[in-house]
Amino acid sequence: MTPTEYEYLRKFLKDNSGLDLSADKQYLIESRLLPLARKAGLSGIAELVQKLQAGSRQLITDVVEAMTTNETFFFRDKVPFDHFRDTIMPEVIKARAGKRSVRIWCAAGSTGQEPYSLAMCLKEMGAALTGWRVEIIATDLSQEVLEKAKAGVYSQFEVQRGLPIQMLVKYFKQTGETWQINPELRAMIQHRQLNLLHDFSQFGTFDVIFCRNVLIYFDQDTKINIFNRLARQIEPDGFLVLGAAETVVGLTDTFRPIPDRRGLYKPNDPRAAVAKPVLAGAAPRMAVMAGR
Amino acid sequence: MKTCLVVDDSSVVRKIARRILEGLEFEVTEAEDGSKALEICKRQLPDAVLLDWNMPVMDGFEFMGHMRRLPGGDQPKVVFCTTENNVAHIAQALSGGANEYIMKPFDKDIIADKFAEVGLIPVGQAMV
Structure with a gap:
């Protein structure tokens, strides 16, 4: 992932979900979005970014959902x-x-x-x-x-x-x-x-x-x-x-x-x-x- | 240091459980069936028993019945850890005196959660 692509995704997530990633969360983006890109038939993060820039509405939703953490369990923290x-x-x-x-x-x-x-x-x-x-x-x-x-x-x-x-x-x-x-x-x-x-x-x-x-x-x-x-x-x-x-x-x-x-x-x-x-x-x- | 007796006829399972429990600061002893576990308990009762159900010679449920009748045998926390994952078995174990129940496969998080649930380790430790 190029620094430009990372910056784009950071800003995109901030604007769309409020998610505020620090400058060093490349691994997080890759671990969540690479599987999503593959599933959508895209070659990787670069093509995913292109599609987002083109305004693919379904993809916008998918990316926001994939990046929102859902770690939870019953009676968490008790x-x-x-x-x-x-x-x-x-x-x-x-x-x-x-x-x-x-x-x-x-x-x-x-x-x-x-x-x-x-x-x-x-x-x-x-x-x-x-x-x-x-x-x-x-x-x-x-x-x-x-x-x-x-x-x-x-x-x-x-x-x-x-x-x-x-x-x-x-x-x-x-x-x-x-x-x-x-x-x-x-x-x-x-x-x-x-x-x-x-x-x-x-x-x-x-x-x-x-x-x-x-x-x-x-x-x-x-x-x-x-x-x-x-x-x-x-x-x-x-x-x-x-x-x-x-x-x-x-x-x-x-x-x-x-x-x-x-x-x-x-x-x-x-x-x-x-x-x-x-x-x-x-x-x-x-x-x-x-x-x- | 708290003690835990791991009872399982699989040496692989005992080894994995030992590693997890030692990580949670338990002193671990092992037994490969209910009968050997009962001999250990007659000498010294542990604080916790991690207990398989199906084993040769004496199964886990029968062992628990004998152990609970030993002097002080109501004290150890018994946590079943078995592939018997249906409600009938769980209900039978609980009414027979088990404190918690783990359905295999298990991992460190599940053991820590269940041990915290019965007060064997502090809640905070389960989250590490």
Whole structure:
């Protein structure tokens, strides 16, 4: 790959997905895009770049999907799910006792392990949520990934990562070499395609937002912009959950960390968020992605 | 240092498991069937048992029953590790006193995850 081709792909990915690759990620691009180029009948990265420059819409989508990482497993990092069970839900159950409804958003739901892990946590709470309306919305950039999440079918390898064996037996049905999550849990989740660079106000407000391990791929301005828009979609007493390597500290005052609960944040006064300017340059990105 | 008894009739599997478990800082002993494993347990119980199901002389399920009845035999964490990958076997193992269950083939990540699940190693270590 020539330096010119690399620079083109870097800028292309930045503009189309917000993915912010540093100058030394040639191996990453090659490992993800070479197989894709071959599959499309192209000779290599050079020809792929030519096709992108010519504006091949299908290829644009394929390249963005291939470059967006989807490493995920059930109950990933464990601690956030302990917080969900021991801190978040008890507070939500108390605060929403009147209307008996809770809305949860997995903003980088990927292949479904995170939303299904939350669904299992909620099921395990049993009687505490009887008669409650529980909504989980799982969004992801990639249509292919969403289809997999919707089907809820996992390989033997996937169900052995992070998932306690009792939960596997209780909530999955085995079909040959694969395991499918029960219809009752699948019905708890709505899957929607969303690029976090785009407007997401149509999803309404949430009591809990899980937005883990996705913002690390964005540059600082984009992160700030997303935090500020997340702040408008969260109830004033709601919770934001970030990944282990992520924080709002030093980026925005729309959220504050909860002491002794790593990864857990509360919104500050939402009016502070509205005053922040929207990220310049968002408009042309939206135009490119609108065709997806 | 925690101890783990690896019980499997395949010397290749024992060797792979040993390498993974030593990487997770376990002191490893090996047995090639349930009967030999039981002899080891009668002398000294390990902290963990990584247990195959189908073996000559005494299978893993029968071994677990005997071991659980030894004085202090309720203490070791038993993690099955077998090609028996159906719900009936898993349910049988759990009701017979197993703590976790690995369906072969396995790798380092799966062993680390399952061992973290039953508290044999800290959660953070499973992610290394």
